[in-house]
Amino acid sequence: MTTPPRPSAGSPSARVLVLLALGSSQAAAGDTSIVLPTVYVTTATRIEQDITTSPAPIQLIDSVDVKAAGATTLRGILDLAPGLYVSPSGSNLQIRGLGGSDTLYLIDGRRIVGEFSNAFELERISASMIxxxxxxxxxxxxLYGADALGGVVNIITKRPAAGLEGGGDIQYGANDRGDGARAMLAGDLRGGNETLNFSFYASHLHRDIYAERETAQVSVPQSGAQVAPSRHPNARIRNGLKDSYEVDVDYRDQADVDTIGxxxxxxxxxxxxxxxxxxAMREEREGTYISSRYATNVMAAGKAIQAANIPARQYDDNERLDTALTFDWSLFDTLDLRYRLHYSRYDKDRVVYAVHYADLGYATRNDSASSRSESTMNQWVNELTGVWSPGENHSVLGGLEHRDNNVESTSFDADTRTFDSAFLQHEWQILPSLNAVYGARYDDDSVGGSxxxxxxxxxxxxxxLARLRANFAQGYKAPDDRSLYVDQVNPQGVPMLGAEVINPEQGKTSAHNLDPESSDTFEIGLAGEAAAWDYGVTLFHTSVTDRIERVREGSGLLTYNTFRNINxxxxxxxxxxxxxxxxxxxxxRAAFTHFSAENLETGDPLLNTPETLASLTLDYAxxxxxxxxxxxxxxxxxxxGRAGIETAAGYTLVHLKASYxxxxxxxxEFYGGIDNLLDEKIDPGLGSDPGPYAYLGVRYNF
Known part of the structure; x- marks a missing residue:
């Protein structure tokens, strides 16, 4: 992977391969000088730029990295990137201690719609399209407006090219016990001429469940306390529900994901x-877990008796369509214009059933359905950008954007939300050795304000040997529609009530306001390189204000989750x-990151945030x-965790990968590998690891 000034990280990089190849040939010739090819990136400034001259902290995972990871999805690629943390559950990517919905995901520079928490993005974006x-x-x-609070991940797909080229990829893997098997089939084709070019890719991923056996200790409310069902006075509860159930809890759900584009x-x-x-993407997911609260079909005082720790199975059926029309016009030698019309649609259908529905008093599984949610998210984006180069040492980027977001959901009702923005950025090569980039953006959100x-x-x-970099950047995240308007029971059985929602039956009697989150980051870095080695060091400080977090409120049977600016x-x-x-x-290659992440109101560390990350990689060609x-x-x-705030021990994973x-x-090309070779155990509260996991694959390219 690459962080300025050049790649050094957790999976092979094209520049590392160049170093190895040149090192072998030039050592034989007695020449110790190595000239590396220039690497260009666009995400940090939205203008093509030499990665070594970018003041912003940009990290590149190139096409060689993508292939060498042996991954089937985006998660498997980012898992190996230095300085990034992907949770064992695969639902959370952290960049410098901020993760989940703090990260903005782009495909070819376009923001995509999906889960508000980005919970599935790492596992649903096919590696074969990247x-x-x-x-x-x-x-x-x-540059990117709301939601780019912690960072930006820009996934650049295989673009059209003249001529004709393409390939196919097939892979299969499973752990040392044959569990959690996955299979992937993918192909791509690109071609054309000087006037018309095309690209096409398609993939199918199937993943089996990886589960671990657990015991669900059931309890039901009685006189202000939770008791075992066998001690409850209601005969239907006492004779129906067991005090405990043995259940296979799925730490990696069953998934089928199809992608075409x-x-x-x-x-x-x-x-x-x-x-x-x-x-276009279509996915089906299902998995079993232990629900902290599930309604029985037995009534008391006019309300259903709630049971705790009930085995349940969740089903998700999701689809996404993303399309864009882009018009590029080189108006003059010094002025380039781009207009893009972008549409993204996401359809979600989720339902949860009780595994032992008859014990809860239901006649059929369908009768036990809970947490049913059907949602459709539509996003239209009109974007106009221009790049003006008035002189050899100056480049000015400006843009206007209008975005309409509409959500139709059975769990909340929200009006169409609009975002209007304007930004201006100036890049100035002050001296041959000194480059500066600065700019400002104005955003107006019809709900969150300006x-x-x-x-x-x-x-x-x-x-x-010494490139000195300094950067100041701001981020903000407007309250999303879920945190404002959601009104449903989540899959764990707990009511989820947005800040604007009033629901006295669930215990929430008033609405409250949510302010946008904001962050300020200061950083300074030093980097350099010689023929046989390179290094980079960065110090950073980030402060986040008005952080929006999910909190538990209420008491007794009227507890619920909501969202507040709490720290x-x-x-x-x-x-x-x-x-x-x-x-x-x-x-x-080695990388080491250490930071302190603290809630300033409580003095406690931020949750789900390992403060030390380290990696060591050996590449042999x-x-x-x-x-x-x-x-x-x-x-x-x-x-x-279930017992409150718990601490998970650190863990070390060893991976071996090879290609021939x-x-x-x-x-x-034949390739394969073994992940978690030494069978490192991970705290189940983080999402269990399946242990040693071997895979084999073959690629064909023409």
């Missing part, structure tokens, strides 16, 4: 280009990484072989 990934570490609201580019004239993008975001930074190249948080720490060539064929050994460590962290390209089959 060419590379660009990640902004830290807030980026100056591509793009069509038409070069109308030398100065005008039209592009049509399409991406907000100003600023960003300014510079990078000063003192020598190849201010401070996150500060250091990121280090580097690499060194040990031999012409062997290179070592020889003839037609490429081998990788990866060791990663995540430190201890606090989380909210037979000299007689130039277009074929």
């Amino acid at each position: 060419d590379r990934i660009e990640i902004v570490r830290g807030p980026a609201s100056m 591509g793009a069509l580019e038409w070069q109308v004239t030398p100065d005008v280009k039209l592009t049509l993008d399409l991406n 907000h100003l975001s600023f960003q300014a930074g510079g990078i000063w190249t003192l020598s190849p 201010e948080a401070r996150i500060q720490g250091v990121e280090t990484e580097g690499s060194v060539s040990l031999t012409p064929a062997l290179r070592a 020889r003839a037609n072989w490429l081998l990788h050994a990866i060791v990663s460590y995540a430190g201890e962290q606090d989380y909210s 390209m037979p000299p007689t089959l130039a277009a074929v």
Whole structure:
């Protein structure tokens, strides 16, 4: 992976492979100088830029990284990236201690709609469609507006290309006991000529359940306390429900995900280009868990008796359609304009059934249905941007955006929400060795109000061994529709009531306001490189105000979840990484991140936030072989468990990966690996790991 000034991280990088190849050939010739190819990125400034001159902290996962990860989904790629933390459950990506809904996901620069919490994105975006990934570490609201509080993940798909090229990929894997099996089949095709180019990709992923046996200790309310069903005075409860159930709890759900997409580019004239993008996804998921509260079909005082710790099974049926029409016009040699019309639609259908529905008093499984939710989210985006280059050392980016968001849901009712924004950014090459980028953005949200975001930074190249970088960036996150308007019982059986909702039957008798979250980040970094080694060090400080968090309120049977601005948080720490060539064929890369993440109101650490991350990677390239050994460590962290706030111990994972390209089959690559080779145990409160997991695959490219 790559963080300025150059790649050094948890899976092989194209630049590392260049170093290994050049190191072998030049060592034989007695030449120790190595000139690396320039790497360009766009996400940090929305203008193509040499990664070594970007003041913003940009991390690149290139096409070689994507292939070498041996991943089937986005999660498997990001799992190996240095300085990032993917929870064992796969539902949370953290960038510098901020995760979940604090991260803005883009596909080819377009924001996509999906779960408000981004809970499924890591597991539903197929690795086969990805060419590379660009990640902004830290807030980026100056360029991307709301939701870019913690960072931005821009997934860049395989783009159209002249000629004809493509490939296929098939993979199968399972753990050492044959559990949690997954299978993937994918293909892509790109081609065209000077006028018309196309790209197409498609994939199917099937994943079996990985479960662990647990005991659900059932209880029911009686005289203000929770008692075992066998002690309850109601005969239907006493004779129907058992005091405990043995259940296979699914830590990785069963999933089938189908993806299809591509793009069509038409070069109308030398100065005008039209592009049509399409991406469609369909997924079905199901999994068993222990619900903290489930309504029985037995009434008391006119209300259903609630039972705690009931085995339940959740079903999700989700679809997403994402399409865009882009018009690029080089109006003058110094002025480029782009207009993009983007539409994204997400349909969600969720229902939960009791596993032992008859014991709860229901005649059929369908009668026990709870947490039923059907939602449709529609998003229209009109975006106009322009790049003006008045001189060799200046580049000005400006843009206007109008976004309409509409949510139709059985669990809440929200009006169409509009976002209007304008931004301006100036990049100035002050000296050949000094580059500065600064800008501002104004956003107006019809619900959350207006907000100003600023960003300014510079990078000063003192020598190849010392590049000094400084950056200040702001982020903000407006309250989403779920936190404002949701009115339903969640899959765990607890009422979920938005800030604006009044529901006396569930215990919420008044509405309350939510303010947008905001963050300020200051950072300074030093990086450099020589022929055989490179390094990078960054110090950062982030303060978050008006943080929106889910809280439990009420008492007794009238407890519910809602959302409030409850704290201010401070996150500060250091990121280090580097690499060194040990031999012409062997290179070592290491990364270490340590920070403190504190709730300033309580003095407690932020939940689900390991404060230490470390990785060590060995890359070995020889003839037609490429081998990788990866060791990663995540430190201890606090989380909210059944007994309250609990602490999970740190854990270390060891992965081995390899690929082989037979000299007689130039277009074929065999690859495979073993994840969690040493069977490291992880606290189930974080989401259990399936243990040693082996996979094999074959790719064909032409």
